[in-house]
Amino acid sequence: MSLRPYIAAFLITSAMFLAAFGVNYLFDKKRLSVLQGMEERLALDILSLETQFDLFDAVSCNQLEENNPITAELSELGTKLAFMEGELGADDPRVVQLKKTYTLLSIKDLILLQRVKKRCNVGPIPLLYFYSNKPGACPDCQRQGYVLTRLARAFPEVRIYSFDYDLPLSALQTLKAIMKTSPPLPVLQMEGRMLHGFHSFDDLIRQFPSLERLQEKHSSSSQPYPTTTPRKR
């Protein structure tokens, strides 16, 4: 009985599997490099905006707002990062690294937004969302994320900042300390108010007066909710 076909089949099958794993590895690498590129672009955008802010006296509030290209890109980055988290796992060091950068950029954008708001009294309303990917740590986070996607679509005036509560990043720890954020998760913070646990779309509108006002505004203009790129946690 010849063993030749068995050995040949083993070698061919192994090669096919290695090729499948290899293609997948290259594909993931390409996706991660796309994310990295987005982050670099975003960092540059934020730096540009900060510089504009420093030159505030020379720039009008309107100009500052019109020149802000960050929102859409930050949102797309968040969506893609969440996808990669699903593909490679939340613990993957490459994902964690990209997520740290994303979180830093988000915090910088938040600070900038608050500064613009304070000086010009314009710009979107920030909503902070803290979640966890740890198994069993936050069973409602997925649902809450979907509700926030709907919220972002319904109210483009609201900018949602999603933060992984467990991400080991000192800037995030500081933000949590300043905001006095504490479990149980999910946590939603808006205009000084903090909500724990899952909240439906209608519930959020009831809980946050700004959202209620925005809804009334949309209703009175009798326009359907405008759509925008969905924002993922």
Next chain:
Amino acid sequence: MLLRYSVEMMQEVAQALAYGALFWLVYSGVLFLIVLFERDEGGRTPSSQTPPLRRSRLPFVSILIPAYNEEATIAATLEAALAQTYPASRFEVIVIDDGSTDQTAAIAQRYAERHPQRIRVIQKPNGGKHTALNAGLAMARGTYIATLDADSQPEPDALAHLVAAMETSPQAGAATPAMVVRSPHTLLQHLQSAEYLVSVALRRAYALLDAQYVTPGPFSLFRRAALDAVGPYRSAHNTEDLEMALRLQRNGWLILNVPEARVHTTVPASLRPLLRQRVRWSYGFLRNVVDYRDLLSSRYGHLGVFVLPNMLVGLAGALYAFGYFASHLFQSIVEWGVRIWYSGWSWGIAKLDWFFVPLNELTGLSLTTIAVAILLFLQGKRLARASVSPVGLLSYLFLYGFIAPLWLARALWRVCVVRSPTSWQKERSVARY
């Protein structure tokens, strides 16, 4: 923390097992493709010409047709038997009516009256297919015995091809043809037509490894001396065709495969009869392998070392892979439903961006498995010189993996837990092959 690690560990193990199952499926497929290319004259296309047989030395053949409630198909089967190019004077047809309650016997009798020299009809109380075959054997005069299901129609040159192959190989105890699905209409029949072509390729590979473990009921040819040597048909868990092949293997007889000989068989049109048929086959296979466990040895060459163990491992692997994929699919559907429920539908969710193409290790390996299945299908298509609609191939590639585990799991359940036998009569009273 402990819970987290336990969950992660279980997920890792489940994933590794799924990869292992896919590796095994691909490995066995690649092995059979290598055998087909290496040993089958570089993938030659079988000749459609009838082999030359010297008329003066033609052996006499008895075609046995066991029938139970086959009034819808028996006439077509008898017509196909009579239309054989093998000389009419050198074969007889024996219909064994196994206590049918419909017009099967009457139809067969009418044919016997029209062809008294060529067709005989035996009527007996219902006792199962093996008793019908044994009753036919007792009356048969042939040097070769062909068994033909009452719902299957061999092509005119099929018998001549099988006899020619047997004549050139004195150690051969049996020869099997290429089976193709007759006039598929329903989606399930189209699916089976593709599945049967894959089986044509696999059966050819098994034969090249001298490891065929079934002499299909629809049409097979046996050397009378081999049947006399190994003894009459047995109930064999209602899979007497499988048991006979294992018995021939155990006694050292070769089983040839002759893809030039084609037989068209009727297959179940809906899920219920298909499940009943396949549970009987799978159950019979498992029970017979247990009965013939001594064959799982290197003494029986490729049959004992790879083909039979592969069927067992493949069955477990297919069930596991199905469970793994089904749970993932279910999870994805639930997640998608939850997402739509809470965030509402938006085209933004399904936006076209290469970034979101779900290409990962599992999809890569699944595509590899599909590629191997397509290659086997093409081999079967070449060997059987048959065509299958694109619907057949697509449904086979994407539905078969979800349907086959239903009968595999049921058969396994019956073997391991319930231990209830299957019924050929019940199956045939409800639906034909």
